[in-house]
Amino acid sequence: MTMPSIDLDRTHPFAEAMRASSIAMVMTDPTLPDHPIVFANDAFLRLTGYSLLEVMGRNCRFLQGPDSDAAAIADIRRAIAAGVDLTVELVNYRKDGSAFHNVLSLSPVRGKSGEVRYFFATQVDVTDQHRQTDELRHANLALAAALETATTLVHEIDHRVKNNLQMVSAMILLQSLDRSDLRLRDSLLDTLSRVEALSTVHHRLHRSGDVSRFDVADYVRDLLDDLVGATGRTDIRVRLDLMPVLVQAGKSAALALLFNELFTNALKHAFPPGKPGTLAVSIAREAACIVAVIEDDGVGVSPTATRLSTFGQSLIQTLSRQLGAETTIGPMSPSGTRVRIELPLAIVAAPV
Template sequence: MNDTQQTRLAREAGQRLLAEHMSEDPFAAAFKATRMPMLITDPRQDDNPIIFCNNAFCQLSGYSEEELIGRNCRLLQGTDTDPEAIAKIRQAIAAKADLSIDILNYRKDGSPFWNALFVSPVRNEAGEVIYFFASQLDFTNIKSKEAELARARHIAEEEVADRTADLTNALKAKTLLVHEVDHRVKNNLLTIASIVKLQARMSEDDTARKTLRSVLNRVEALSTVQRKLLNDDDVGHFDVADFAQELVHDLVSALRRSDIRVTTDLHEVVVPAAKASPIALVVNELIGDAVRRGLGDGGGEIHLEVRRLNGHFLIRVSDTVSPVEADREEQAFSAMMLETSARQLGAKIEKTVEGHRTDVRVTLLVDEHKD
């Protein structure tokens, strides 16, 4: 088989893979949009070629999609790539086993980078390996902090391992590949959160540290979403009330104030998984707004409500706090996040302020149909 035929077969395999998943599938969308470099190979074809990769992988490697499709991942290896690491990768592929390894790779222009590589086999219902899924993390700039990075990755992988047994039944509810992508996205979010947390602790600049903690807050909210989706028996759907209760508990507990009174009125509202992430950001921004306006400084009262309303459902956060001067930039960014997420959901936001009491109501349609 010549190179042209092999490239054609690899591209056709990738097109078939994309055709199997709807464009609104949250996991497929995450694969394409995430800044974490990811790719899929087909071991059933000669030399296990790449059949699909996202834009982040093209940017990392310096190769275009046309140059990558049909090629084996060894094109990233170079002069100083550790032969032992290469051997471990080959052994894992041959054994059809999971692998995480740090390896020195090279871009198209010959420049080296340290790559935290994760590889997982994807099996069909018969147990046959039909794809290999791989994600990469360029940690060249923090190579000197290798021990901290290894510890963060170890913690993330331990948590993934603890969830593996619980995921078995959940994986049957969706196509096998979609679940494997979601599994890896969760792992990557945990790794990213660990790295951001480490950088925030090391930073001596107050502004940078505040910005990193703001990013970490939202990454952890999305990580909670992924964990809820994976642990739920029906992974195609998402219980807003269950998530909201855990999020408000985590955020308020982190403040470590005894003068905060939390009340809830939560009723099960199940929505498609495609809406999970924007809904999570809506709840996170509403609670975070109350914290910034005074809840985190002087305490106060906060009430969280989730319920159905005649074909719609309501997310309501009301608070009574003694106001403090909030960071204008953070307030503006939070408002933009809230408005963007609400627009994505087709939701309506109503806000009323009476003295020190603020009440925000977000209403949107309940999607009753199954994905």
């Protein structure tokens, strides 16, 4: 910005405008010894705390002090020598000794024949912006530290929960080795499968890197793989039509237990040895709910009887209630069983 040479006469409108400006401004005369201030406006006096008498005739370096950046000062020196514009930021000091961050913009003011007549500069105090940046940086550091603590805690809890579930599984397994009571052994093995379903949920949540959402379709796929694999049967076909559904992590345990109960039951009772069949599972999103359907073409149940144990039935009821779900179990034609679960959309995790 090269301004025309101006007369500093009080009555000149440019001089008046500069005087009245709320931006600190000075003019210096490079033709005088030590390049002194020849004009300073009130905003400059307010910013620096000096009186007009104290600043007139002095080189602006009196504003510098111990924290003024030597490289910025060298830049100013070069710009003045070259007669070019420059904007730099450096620490300056007020008369009372307090420091402020000054964004200094200076330009040569040339005379008619192009010679540098004056230098004109504005000073903008950006201390507040620095303070805000510092505060933000501190807040960010504190947040990062808090996040690290929380992550460590989550990992620690993950580790402990995993170990505890493993211990519970091991204890149930040990107890189930006692063959003196076969009914007790069967129900212990059912419990073991439930604990393992919970373990898998826990493992999946922590492995995914997002402990807040749980992918139901992925879980169902893996669970069926494991359960069908464990039967050792090659004549049970699995047909899946699963829409990806992410549910809130808080609902994952109940949902996993519900599926585990229904799948285990179908695999245990629908296909007696020598009876091949298909287990079909679909998950779809409808207008007001998520619908999961589990169908088998196995031996089926009579309308009055149920193949579910009393505990299994009440577990399904309790889990459905916890999820706000409607679970209906009925026969399939010509044979088999169909379970329909209507899950409320409220359990779906919000998108990130």
